[in-house]
Amino acid sequence: MQFALLIYESPEAFATRSSDGTDPYTGAWQAYYKALVDAGIYVGGDPLQVPETGTTVRLKEGKRRVQDGPFADTKEQLGGFTILELPSLDVALDWAARCPAASAGAVEVRPLAPATKLRITG
């Protein structure tokens, strides 16, 4: 089954986005990505631009409400996601613990919902 690792990052982790790529956090991510690919479990994923680039849209009583910034105002922000093909939640939690963001922020593990997708896509 497929699991999404939702990567929540601290401001310090987001700050490494503009580094030259030799910082330890980026280095750890490069190695982690390699380990995922080598283990044959990597399905896909992407980092997101920093939270300040987010814009949140709501329609309230027919009126558009647009807000600068991300949906939730928390210290750690969604920074990206990785989708993995794994046999069980136990294994998924092991991989989440190895994710560099687990010690610098948090990683939420969620199973994908293929049945719900089917209801939508038909």
Add this chain to the structure above:
Amino acid sequence: MSESGQESTHRTIERVARESYGRLVAYLASHTRDVASAEDALSNALVAALVTWPRDGVPQNPEAWLLTAARHSLIDLVRHQQVAAASEPTLLLLREEPKEVTLSGFPDERLKLLFVCAHPAIDPAMHTPLMLQTVLGLDAARVAHAFLVSPKTMGQRLVRAKTKIRDGGIQFEVPQEHELPQRLDAVLEAIYAAFGIGWDDMAGVDQRGRDLAEEAIWLARVLLELMPGEAEVRGLLALMLHCEARRSARRGPDGRYVPLSEQDSQQWSLPLIEEAEGHLAEAASRGRTGRFQLEAAIQSVHAERAHSGRTEWAAIMLFYEQLIRISPTLGTRTGHAAAVGEANGPEEGLAVLDGIDVDAVSGYQPYWAVRAHLLQRLGKTPEAGDAFDRAIGLAEDPAVRKFLLQRRG
């Protein structure tokens, strides 16, 4: 009662709970095989103690007090849980004041409980969690953290395992002579697994690792008290004490990871090393070698550096060769390769690593760390870099990750 008096009463309750928990659960459950109810009854008794003792003072025999309170609670629990007819035998059993309970104590059934927790009918993955909970009284949430499982899931798994103990006909007994070695192995494995989790979590960031390693040593001491003649029990205790002796040396003052070969041996705990050596010598005198004694012997050679200033890698290599014969695990084979690499040079070490099945090691971090180290010593920089990446990507501890990133260069 004064505030400090109350505080000291609370501390007494905590201490009695810690020291007596397993004894009380084991004794209560040995009659009914119902571990979950025994735990519920004991926690009711502890709550009652928290109310009564600060008011009336700590009873002369706190353990007997808790046992009596827990027995009463257990009778109530059984009455509520089951239809009257079915519960009659259990109730009779409980109401009868057993002869063995006296002021001086009651039989220690913890050994039986340990064997029940590591029974072949119980999922091996649950052996350690069950022990930590039923013998040491750790709550499901703490066990869950240690095993990287959600607290809810761990709670459900523990409940299922206890139901199996109650309904599956698992007897509270010490195994017969002919099946004892195998059954004892399962108990030792489960204790060592707890220690291993504590050991891997070197950062001890949330204390979970440190605590678990201490709990494992405590369990081994309990087991040794109950089975003083078993060489492997001493072997396991010696192994864990040797590792524990180095705990503070594994980190630099800045939290940096320090590998064993670079640790300052002056920081190792000599009392712990001496105690480990004592157990190892006592075990060896019984002339029955085993996996844990061999692993302890390897650690003993490492500990020798505190006196001699050098590491006898050839001796370590030989112990690993013996160990592989009885326990050819991935960890043993990787350790063997590392020892061969130090004793006979990196090329030979690599040859040993190459003999291990590639599929088996894809997720095994120590293999890649050793491989990276050996390749680097051979000056094979690009290959070493690849192996470092694998080791870094599989590492969970941020300090280990940082250390490897620096080594990779």
